[in-house]
Amino acid sequence: MKTTRRSIMAGGLALAGTAAAPGILQAQARPPASRTVRAVLHGDIPTYDPIWTTANMSAYHGGMIYDTLFGVDANDVPQPQMVGKYGVSDDKKTWTFELRDGLKWHDGTDVTTADIIPSIRRWAARDGAGQLLMQRVKDISAKDAKTFTIALNEPFGLILYALGKTVTPGGFMMRKREAEIDPMQKIDKIVGSGPFVFNEGETKPGNQYVYDKNMAYVPRAEPASGIAGGKIVKLDRVIYMNMPDAQTAVSAVQAGEIDFYETPPVDMLDQFKDDPDVVVETLNNLGNVGWIRLNFLHPPFDNVKIRQAMLYLAKQADMLRPTFGDGKNWRECGSLFACGSAMENDANEGWFKGGQNIEKAKALLKEGGYDGREIVLLQATNIAYMMNAATVLAQEMRQAGFKVRLEPMDWSQVVQRRASKAKPEEGGWNIFITSAGGGGMGNPFTNSGMGANGEKGWFGWPSDAKHEELRQAWINADTVEQRKAIAAQIQENAWNFVPHLYFGQWVQPAIHRKNVTGWLHVAEIIPFWNVQKT
Amino acid sequence: MTGTIVRRLLSMLPVMAIVAVCVFLLLHLAPGDPAAIIAGDNVTAENIALIRAKLGLDQPVWKQFLVWVWALLHGDLGSSMFWGDPVISLIAQRAAPTLSLAFTTLVVAVTLAIGMGVLAAARVGTWVDRVVMGISVTGFSVPVFVVGYGLVFIFAHQLHWLPVQGYRPLSEGFLPWLRNLTLPSIALGLAYVALIARITRTTMLEVLAEDYMRTARAKGVAVAPMLLKHALKNAAVPIATVVGNGVALLIGGVVITETVFNIPGIGRLVVDAIARRDYPIIQGVIMVFSGVYVFVNLLVDLSYTLFDPRVRG
Numbered sequence: 001m002k003t004t005r006r007s008i009m010a011g012g013l014a015l016a017g018t019a020a021a022p023g024i025l026q027a028q029a030r031p032p033a034s035r036t037v038r039a040v041l042h043g044d045i046p047t048y049d050p051i052w053t054t055a056n057m058s059a060y061h062g063g064m065i066y067d068t069l070f071g072v073d074a075n076d077v078p079q080p081q082m083v084g085k086y087g088v089s090d091d092k093k094t095w096t097f098e099l100r101d102g103l104k105w106h107d108g109t110d111v112t113t114a115d116i117i118p119s120i121r122r123w124a125a126r127d128g129a130g131q132l133l134m135q136r137v138k139d140i141s142a143k144d145a146k147t148f149t150i151a152l153n154e155p156f157g158l159i160l161y162a163l164g165k166t167v168t169p170g171g172f173m174m175r176k177r178e179a180e181i182d183p184m185q186k187i188d189k190i191v192g193s194g195p196f197v198f199n200e201g202e203t204k205p206g207n208q209y210v211y212d213k214n215m216a217y218v219p220r221a222e223p224a225s226g227i228a229g230g231k232i233v234k235l236d237r238v239i240y241m242n243m244p245d246a247q248t249a250v251s252a253v254q255a256g257e258i259d260f261y262e263t264p265p266v267d268m269l270d271q272f273k274d275d276p277d278v279v280v281e282t283l284n285n286l287g288n289v290g291w292i293r294l295n296f297l298h299p300p301f302d303n304v305k306i307r308q309a310m311l312y313l314a315k316q317a318d319m320l321r322p323t324f325g326d327g328k329n330w331r332e333c334g335s336l337f338a339c340g341s342a343m344e345n346d347a348n349e350g351w352f353k354g355g356q357n358i359e360k361a362k363a364l365l366k367e368g369g370y371d372g373r374e375i376v377l378l379q380a381t382n383i384a385y386m387m388n389a390a391t392v393l394a395q396e397m398r399q400a401g402f403k404v405r406l407e408p409m410d411w412s413q414v415v416q417r418r419a420s421k422a423k424p425e426e427g428g429w430n431i432f433i434t435s436a437g438g439g440g441m442g443n444p445f446t447n448s449g450m451g452a453n454g455e456k457g458w459f460g461w462p463s464d465a466k467h468e469e470l471r472q473a474w475i476n477a478d479t480v481e482q483r484k485a486i487a488a489q490i491q492e493n494a495w496n497f498v499p500h501l502y503f504g505q506w507v508q509p510a511i512h513r514k515n516v517t518g519w520l521h522v523a524e525i526i527p528f529w530n531v532q533k534t
Numbered sequence: 535m536t537g538t539i540v541r542r543l544l545s546m547l548p549v550m551a552i553v554a555v556c557v558f559l560l561l562h563l564a565p566g567d568p569a570a571i572i573a574g575d576n577v578t579a580e581n582i583a584l585i586r587a588k589l590g591l592d593q594p595v596w597k598q599f600l601v602w603v604w605a606l607l608h609g610d611l612g613s614s615m616f617w618g619d620p621v622i623s624l625i626a627q628r629a630a631p632t633l634s635l636a637f638t639t640l641v642v643a644v645t646l647a648i649g650m651g652v653l654a655a656a657r658v659g660t661w662v663d664r665v666v667m668g669i670s671v672t673g674f675s676v677p678v679f680v681v682g683y684g685l686v687f688i689f690a691h692q693l694h695w696l697p698v699q700g701y702r703p704l705s706e707g708f709l710p711w712l713r714n715l716t717l718p719s720i721a722l723g724l725a726y727v728a729l730i731a732r733i734t735r736t737t738m739l740e741v742l743a744e745d746y747m748r749t750a751r752a753k754g755v756a757v758a759p760m761l762l763k764h765a766l767k768n769a770a771v772p773i774a775t776v777v778g779n780g781v782a783l784l785i786g787g788v789v790i791t792e793t794v795f796n797i798p799g800i801g802r803l804v805v806d807a808i809a810r811r812d813y814p815i816i817q818g819v820i821m822v823f824s825g826v827y828v829f830v831n832l833l834v835d836l837s838y839t840l841f842d843p844r845v846r847g
Binding site (some may be wrong): 018033042046047048052053054055056058126128167168169184185186188204205206207208241242243244246247249250251252254255257319382410412413415416417419421434436440447448449456457458 | 573574582584585617618624697792793795796805807809811
């Protein structure tokens with residue numbers, strides 16, 4: 001056969017067509033853009049197992065594909081989700097739960113109590129609230145495929161809240177196969193029963209994570225509220241895009257290439273004032289609280305007077321303004337519990353209401369016998385608010401007479417270093433900066449950092465017997481009013497012994513295209529059910 | 535020739551072994567703990583220690599090194615500590631965008647740069663030469679991300695000609711593929727253009743001053759054949775060397791360019807892995823990049839035989 005230019009071109013076209021065919025077929029199978037939402041969230045999903053890790057992005061992923069037995073509504077009240085009927089015995093020690101009809105795993109099999117019971121145990125092994133629950137559990141047993149009971153040694157008023165909270169790790173239910181995997185190891189299959197199905201074929205780890213509508217999902221009849229109510233999916237597909245560069249993400253929203261961006265830098269928000277196609281919306285009204293964590297194990301913060309001095313020298317506004325600009329998206333807050341939460345109160349806030357008082361701080365340092373030793377302050381330079389807050393705090397501490405050494409590093413190094421109990425001069429630390437979601441800080445129960453149980457507790461290891469007694473009293477209280485009263489006592493005591501301090505509270509407005517509506521305002525996760533694109 | 539290739543391929547082995555040792559030690563001796571990152575914020579030190587043990591990170595470094603090397607010798611780059619996917623499949627997933635970007639950048643850069651270098655040499659001392667050199671200095675001095683943002687602002691934001699970000703595979707069509715790669719290729723290629731154009735100009739000037747070129751001019755050879763057929767071919771060896779060495783520049787630039795333009799390539803994969811301390815991915819990608827770099831240099835060496843018959847001998 002004679003080789004001609006025409007035959008070479010024809011062959012080339014045929015080859016290109018063959019190479020492109022799978023992609024074309026795949027593209028044809030994809031849902032249309034009008035039924036797909038592309039979202040850039042605050043980070044990458046580190047792992048698909050939302051129990052193995054407490055990373056928020058894994059909780060976002062978990063919220064898409066897994067369901068929970070209960071879910072807190074917009075008023076932070078737990079409502080049944082996978083559960084249909086439920087009740088408690090008169091002595092409040094035996095809870096009976098019946099799974100609602102229509103629950104199926106994404107592989108088509110029925111959700112049964114054989115899945116639920118090991119799921120509860122696996123979650124409880126990794127979750128602080130779950131551990132509190134398990135301390136009181138005598139037995140969890142199945143009555144039949146749809147009914148199970150939790151028998152307690154003593155009443156636990158927060159059981160439904162623990163099972164339905166949004167704070168990571170949430171009580172995500174998994175198949176028996178995955179639920180029986182060691183909670184210290186990650187699961188190897190991603191099969192949930194939630195409103196979205198994880199599309200592993202189109203997912204490219206580190207780049208995009210694809211979630212398709214679960215056509216077999218039966219939502220509850222109640223309207224969506226918080227993470228409770230009917231999870232009605234109005235989209236065919238949601239794609240989480242991992243886009244680390246903020247400028248690129250903002251430009252992509254403006255160009256209509258993505259529909260939602262969770263964490264645009266606040267100094268870029270003004271440019272959307274006149275953009276008719278982009279909406280700025282705060283979805284998490286409680287936002288985040290900035291933490292200044294002190295190490296109780298080593299001098300000088302093993303001394304209560306030195307810790308009290310910190311309350312008087314740290315000016316929250318100075319630490320927030322460099323990152324969050326004018327006061328539209330942040331506030332100063334003197335409450336131990338997130339401002340805006342049900343437990344917020346003003347007990348023992350004299351230090352806060354009086355404002356920064358360097359002279360008072362100096363006096364407390366003298367009273368506490370500060371010996372001029374160097375304070376090691378860990379500074380995560382790759383996270384703007386942490387870097388700025390640490391810089392300002394170090395300067396304010398120096399003004400009060402502290403000798404401070406900032407140790408710049410990335411956040412990965414901070415999370416390693418903060419776990420060290422060594423002396424600061426031997427690789428340990430005195431202070432690190434972090435933040436926690438306001439949703440988890442609305443009580444003394446869901447956030448590990450709210451405890452003061454010494455070396456068994458969270459980094460910094462504060463220790464105070466009265467604090468722990470009051471936390472238990474809060475957990476055992478029957479009514480919200482009782483809890484509020486105890487919360488005030490906890491705060492009264494806390495601002496005396498100073499487990500840590502805060503540098504204010506901020507909200508992070510999101511941006512989205514105007515034609516994407518129906519966003520639910522939830523702390524800690526972003527639900528994509530109820531969202532529609534017009 | 536075959537013997538040369540075999541010898542060069544064998545000489546890659548000690549280089550790769552040294553790279554393997556350095557990469558492993560640098561990563562494992564540097565601070566940072568993947569177990570702490572996996573565990574998240576709301577955990578205790580005890581939980582982190584348990585996860586570390588499950589991942590084998592509590593083992594001595596020499597033991598971890600031997601396990602990794604043994605797997606490497608069996609062609610296994612390991613699996614991501616976070617997602618669990620094999621590193622080789624993650625690299626394979628990301629290879630097409632990076633290769634596409636490198637290819638388009640090379641084509642744009644080499645074509646433009648050699649043309650500019652030859653032109654500058656032919657018009658040395660004139661405004662043409664000064665403009666070419668001005669572009670070269672600017673291209674080499676301005677960081678890739680600044681050029682990238684500038685291009686996005688003009689061509690995506692203001693003119694709406696091209697997309698802001700992303701990658702479309704070739705299977706979705708040649709034009710979408712090219713549209714998404716145009717701005718990143720220009721941004722990445724500018725530094726490369728500068729490098730190659732400058733070396734082309736310098737080498738061409740040296741060759742043009744040779745006696746045989748004067749002879750060619752005296753014999754009445756036309757300008758274009760003289761420059762392209764006689765001068766450029768004799769200037770090709772240093773140019774090919776710079777193109778090869780520039781692969782390192784390209785690899786470094788790909789990392790930044792992929793971030794600015796949100797291209798899901800190998801550069802992004804390794805940057806994200808570094809932030810998380812996902813050791814198997816970092817080690818795997820660096821080994822692959824090193825292998826590519828050494829291999830490209832081998833190709834460059836072999837290309838000398840095409841340009842210079844003396845090397846063949």
